[in-house]
Amino acid sequence: MAKKTYDLLFKLLLIGDSGVGKTCILFRFSDDAFTTTFISTIGIDFKIKTIELRGKKIKLQIWDTAGQERFHTITTSYYRGAMGIMLVYDITNEKSFENIVKWLRNIDEHANEDVEKMILGNKCDMDDKRTVSMERGELIAKEHSIRFMETSAKSNINIERAFRELADAILYKTAGREPGDNVDRVMVDRKPTSSSTKSCCNH
Amino acid sequence: MPDCNVNFEAEIEEGQNKRSVKCKFCSSVILTPATAAIMNVEHSLPLIRQTKTTEENPDTETTSVFWAVKDMFTFQNVGFSNTVGNTKYLTCADCEAGPIGFHDIPTKMSFVALSRVSHGDPI
Numbered sequence: 524m525a526k527k528t529y530d531l532l533f534k535l536l537l538i539g540d541s542g543v544g545k546t547c548i549l550f551r552f553s554d555d556a557f558t559t560t561f562i563s564t565i566g567i568d569f570k571i572k573t574i575e576l577r578g579k580k581i582k583l584q585i586w587d588t589a590g591q592e593r594f595h596t597i598t599t600s601y602y603r604g605a606m607g608i609m610l611v612y613d614i615t616n617e618k619s620f621e622n623i624v625k626w627l628r629n630i631d632e633h634a635n636e637d638v639e640k641m642i643l644g645n646k647c648d649m650d651d652k653r654t655v656s657m658e659r660g661e662l663i664a665k666e667h668s669i670r671f672m673e674t675s676a677k678s679n680i681n682i683e684r685a686f687r688e689l690a691d692a693i694l695y696k697t698a699g700r701e702p703g704d705n706v707d708r709v710m711v712d713r714k715p716t717s718s719s720t721k722s723c724c725n726h
Numbered sequence: 727m728p729d730c731n732v733n734f735e736a737e738i739e740e741g742q743n744k745r746s747v748k749c750k751f752c753s754s755v756i757l758t759p760a761t762a763a764i765m766n767v768e769h770s771l772p773l774i775r776q777t778k779t780t781e782e783n784p785d786t787e788t789t790s791v792f793w794a795v796k797d798m799f800t801f802q803n804v805g806f807s808n809t810v811g812n813t814k815y816l817t818c819a820d821c822e823a824g825p826i827g828f829h830d831i832p833t834k835m836s837f838v839a840l841s842r843v844s845h846g847d848p849i
Contacts, residue, residue, distance in 0.1 A: 528758065528761055528799075528800055528802075529799060532799060561772045561773070561774070561776050561784050561815075561824075561825065562807060562815065562817050562822055562823075562824045562825065563822075565807045565808050565810060565815065566807065566808045567805045567806065567807055567808070567817065567822065568806045568807060568808045568809070568814065569805075569806050570803075570804070570805045570806070570819045571798065571799060571801050571803065571804050571805075571806075571819065572803050572819055573801075573802045573803060582799050584799075
């Protein structure tokens with residue numbers, strides 16, 4: 524029982540305005556939800572998921588903000604130890620997209636400076652109500668050298684892939700920081716290939 | 727209702743779980759073989775299925791056979807509920823069926839009720 528059953532542990536956070544579907548992303552990481560009255564009443568704090576990447580067993584501990592974002596401040600303690608952040612907006616909600624910049628600033632102030640970030644344009648199943656084009660999402664991500672993906676928690680599009688990619692980026696960084704490797708590496712343009720991101724939501 | 731007296735003995739090998747512990751509903755793997763210790767403790771757990779009228783006062787049952795886990799990162803996949811008293815309830819990470827057990831905050835021990843999960847070989 525004492526033996527360690529994993530190689531690495533990554534703490535990931537979901538951040539963004541209220542109502543963009545962060546909770547749904549956490550709740551619907553995979554498979555269909557079987558929501559029970561008792562559990563849905565008290566709510567889920569975090570999840571532990573195990574994935575395998577490049578032969579390594581990685582534990583993901585994924586946290587939701589639990590409503591803290593309503594006050595537009597996320598406390599430093601929430602960011603503590605975070606290695607990856609999913610920054611989520613709603614493609615049908617202009618304001619939530621504009622606030623991405625605010626959230627980026629908040630992350631810069633409070634989170635570890637080398638935290639790996641990824642922007643998610645969620646609710647891409649609601650293309651008829653879209654107000655934020657995919658190009659604008661891609662552009663803002665490029666400006667900040669962050670990965671970008673459109674997702675649908677509801678239709679389970681790209682959710683698992685987003686988590687795998689974020690984890691892979693952290694793994695890449697971690698591997699690059701092994702003893703002796705002291706390169707000041709800046710990660711630019713390591714966003715997913717456009718062909719793969721565009722597989723979602725192109726009606 | 728007490729635990730069903732199904733034969734849990736067959737699932738125990740050297741005090742640990744012989745096979746994978748999985749979700750009864752979606753087969754998500756909760757614990758891999760030989761990662762949890764069998765433990766007999768009486769604990770009341772809210773029922774997975776509740777009637778609407780009991781949300782504030784959930785129906786519970788006494789459960790007494792658990793898989794005990796010392797380190798929460800031993801779990802393959804699991805969800806932790808928000809805190810209720812000294813406890814966080816455990817759920818399936820994929821379909822969120824639960825509570826399948828509880829996490830005791832003071833001792834940091836987690837307990838998965840054998841009656842709330844299935845046992846089998848990984849997919």
